[in-house]
Amino acid sequence: MKEFDTFIERKGTDSVKWNALKTIYGTDDLLPMWVADMDFASPPEITEAIETRARHGVFGYGQASPDVFQAVKNWVHKRYQWDLEENWLLPSPGVVTALGFAIQALTEEGDKILIQTPVYHPFYHMIENNHRIVVKNPLLLHNGKYEIDFADFEAKLKSGVKLFILCNPHNPVGRVWRREELEKLGDLCHKYSAKIVSDEIHADIIYKPNQHIPIASLSSKLQELTITCIAPSKTFNIPGLQASLMIIPNAELRKKVQSVQGKISFHGLNIFGRIALEAAYKHGEAWLENLLTYLQDNRDYALQFIEQEIPSVKAISPEGTYLLWIDCRSLGLSDNDLKKLLVEKGKLALEPGGKYGVEGEGFVRMNIGCPRSLLEDGLRRLKKALS
Incomplete structure (x- = not known):
């Protein structure tokens, strides 16, 4: 190639x-x-789309067209068999920024937030910088493969955890969590009333025979307590264009996130981020x-x-x-x-x-x-x- x-x-x-x-x-x-x-x-389809837009020469304020959201919906449906509604989609410059939005929207200062370590270091930073408490559920390495310590996970939830940040696929250990693992995590979060933010930025980079499953797609109850973060950035190597999306089916959670975005006057993606995102999901497969x-x-x-x-x-x-x-x-x-x-x-x-x-x-x-x-x-x- x-x-x-x-x-x-x-x-x-x-x-x-x-x-x-x-x-x-x-x-x-x-x-x-x-x-x-x-x-x-x-x-090349992404480069061509950006060049075409750049030649127009006017770069005033913009907004996402319905085509952008339709491209996202089509992508998620085809690759993950999950049907989205357009109003579930909120933009974010990046997934780490989305974590910040979610932490501020769903928790208060001093609340406990659960992560599975070792894990992508901005998870720690976003929790601590927002004056929340990091609670760790360390992954277990058995015979060259990482596994979840579910007994410890439940014990940590019992301690009063308000939010669980899932990394799937997991960075840095490379696990793609199985359906039964996700179901068990989700059931425990539901049992103890902990919301879920699922970082799925690497969802498209999966090696056969593994399969990515969005945790929110497993059931209506998980859909209602989960914010899913996706982006074309890792998949198509465009992180510098800063374009990602939060999938929030629960209207109450969505309103809380929109309120946080409003407080910092974030209104949407830049022109070239939107153009690249749409081209990636339409033409990049x-x-x-x-x-x-x-x-x-x-x-x-x-x-x-x-x-x-x-x-x-x-x-x-x-x-x-x-x-x-x-x-x-x-x-x-x-x-x-x-x-x-x-x-x-x-x-x-x-x-x-x-x-x-x-x-x-x-x-x-x-x-x-x-x-x-x-x-x-x-x-x-x-x-x-x-x-």
Whole structure:
């Protein structure tokens, strides 16, 4: 697949991934495989739609047309068999921003919010920055696969948790939660009157035979207590355009979120974010299917390389996302010492696992959403660093 094998120079394009290395890692002579954006060009249909709109030349205030919402509804129906209504959809610049909206709308200062660790670090930040209390339900690693500790989950809900933030597919461990797992989580949240915010930003990046199921689609009772956050950003590599959506079937919850958005005068997405979102969901499916094949090959290549060439560490096989979670605990190194080896010896920038909570210490996260040549280079650097 030549379109994904092509290296595209990103230095000098205001890329955080490629241009913030010196700030984050102390040097800029590293191969960056840390931030979760891909090194692939987005689908040409998105670029063409943006160029067409740009040539118009007038960029006044805008609003989303019915076509935008219809494209989202069609996408969710086709890929997840979930029928949405247009008024359920609220825009947000990004999923992290959506988490902030939901936390402010559904909880009060001092309330407890439950997360499953290790988990995407902004979960912690949004809870703490809004003066809520982080409650952790640590995931359990058994035979190379993460599982949910349901006894602990229920105990934490009993303690007075008001909101549960689900990550599905899970970042960084790569789990795609099964129907029975989601049903059990949902039943317990319903039993203890905890609302759910489901971060499903990686929902389209799923490896066969796994299947993504939106937790809100499982039943009417779960639909009523869940806010689902989706975006084309990870799927089509357009996070810099800042366009995402919150799916909120419950009218009361929706009104509360709209009230929070009103307080900061957020009224909608920018013109190019809307254009890209609509083009992605209307025309991006064939590109996505090719991407998934490429990413699955990358995943399998990386897993085999690490098993054969770096047997001192263990990579967790992701069921979804383009992120590889690597267990380096057998090396007996602190996160700082591990980072030093990677940077100074391997010239490689990976995400330190401790960033995702204490349960992630001794792990690193590698972004494999890149041309095979970069992946091969990164794996060689990883081997050099750890040899």
